[in-house]
Amino acid sequence: MTPPTIDPSDPVRSAVAQGRYRQVPVLLGPFAGRTWREFGYLNVVLLLAPLGFTWAVLAVTLSVSVAVTVVGLFLAGWLVVGARGLGSMYRGLARGLLGTDVVAPLPRRRGNGFWGRLGALLGDPAGWRSLAFGAASLPLSILSFTLSWVFLAVGVGGLTHWVWYGYLPAQQAPDGTWHRGASIDGSYFFDTPGRQWLLVAVGALFLVLWPRVTFGMAHGFRLMSRQLLGPTASSLRVAHLEQTRGHAVQDAETRLRRIERDLHDGTQARLVALAMQVGDARDRLAVGDEADRAAALQLLDDAHLAMKDTLGELREIARGIHPPALDNGLAVALETLVARSAVPVTLDVDLPVEPRPELAAIAYFGVAELLTNVHRHAGASGAYVRVDAVDDTVRLRVRDDGHGGARPSLPGASGGTGLHGLIERVATVDGAVEVESPVGGPTVVTVTLPLHTVR
Secondary structure: OOOOOOOOOOHHHHHEOOOOOOOOOOOOHHHOHHHHHHHHHHHHHHHHHHHHHHHHHHHHHHHHHOOOOOOHHHHHHHHHHHHHHHHHHHHHHHHHHOOOOEOOOOOOOOOOHHHHHHHHHHOOHHHHHHHHHHHHHHHHHHHHHHHHHHHHHHHHHHHHHHHHHHHOOOEEOOOOOEEOOOEEOOOEEOOOHHHHHHHHHHHHHHHHHHHHHHHHHHHHHHHHHHHHOOOOHHHHHHHHHHHHHHHHHHHHHHHHHHHHHHHHHHHHHHHHHHHHHHHHHHHHHHHOOHHHHHHHHHHHHHHHHHHHHHHHHHHHHHHHHOOHHHHHOHHHHHHHHHHOOOOOEEEEEEOOOOEOHHHHHHHHHHHHHHHHHHHHHHOOOOEEEEEEEEOOEEEEEEEEOOOOOOOOOOOOOOOOOHHHHHHHHHHOOOOEEEEEOOOOOOEEEEEEEEHHHEO
């Protein structure tokens, strides 16, 4: 299963939108579109509530009743998984009528083997959460529908009672008099001007309160939709870890392939040429005359220079795997790094403790990538690097005075993944990268790494 792309900084907030509706003035509530949409939701959800409730009861009772027959549990499992469709329908209603976007839960996991498939069906969290929504929707929809309609009916009826009360059948009061219109306990009739005005006032009050009651009941469904029909924080966390783990594996494989290519195309070719030169010199020294000996000495000189170049290449490759300077601490490694930078760099390191090797390596290579980008792309005359501890994080900030315009989607200085690759590497340890690079500069890249990975 390939997990969806998730914002590593806050996966839960990125998954559930906070609602796309506007506040409605009190007096304009009965005429607002939002009022009628949410009122329509309460009516539609009441029609669907028996289906959801029946589905939930059937899934639970069937699971219990056929537990003795293992094959029969597959039917119960498909009822659980099928409830995802019910949840999708409710999410569509919430999106269209409540103005709330609830993203779909993560895709269903499929187990391996007989028992694995059965467990995946019966243990589907999203299916059970949809069943819980269906079971809870019946009593809540009955309450919501009743309250909303009572307030609407009393409001409209009270405001218009003076128009139509004369068409009602006459009723005899306990004192023998006859009256028309609404009454309380069959003795108090609203058929006088004063009482009509009182009923109009009560109707206006109920009509003004009707949208607020409707909003409150709809908001209950809105909250329940967010809690039960979307992905949970734990599932998003698992998906985020799977995603970053995949990025880490790909990044490691890319690094290994690059090292292999460098060894094969560069160092190995140099060593082959070096071996041929040494062999040629040996032959000339063994059987040659004075001129051959002179040529052999020149070959040995060339081989000596080639050996130095090859050792330099090997050091660069080893530094790409694990910089030796990191053995003396991150601060020393960064000092060595900025000393070799092609642009002037001011370094400021203030760490109360030394990071663990994996964190130090990410920090080191992150600064190296950013400084290389500054040199090759930013057109900057200098850069400033600050490394410190802030609250529960280790923060690295690289600032340059270049022309700006850096974007995570742009390739790196070496044609690689650039900022996007750095973001993925940092995400493997629950870190984050923030890029501020307006056109015209300056560019500030802040890398935040969690302090809990520090000794």
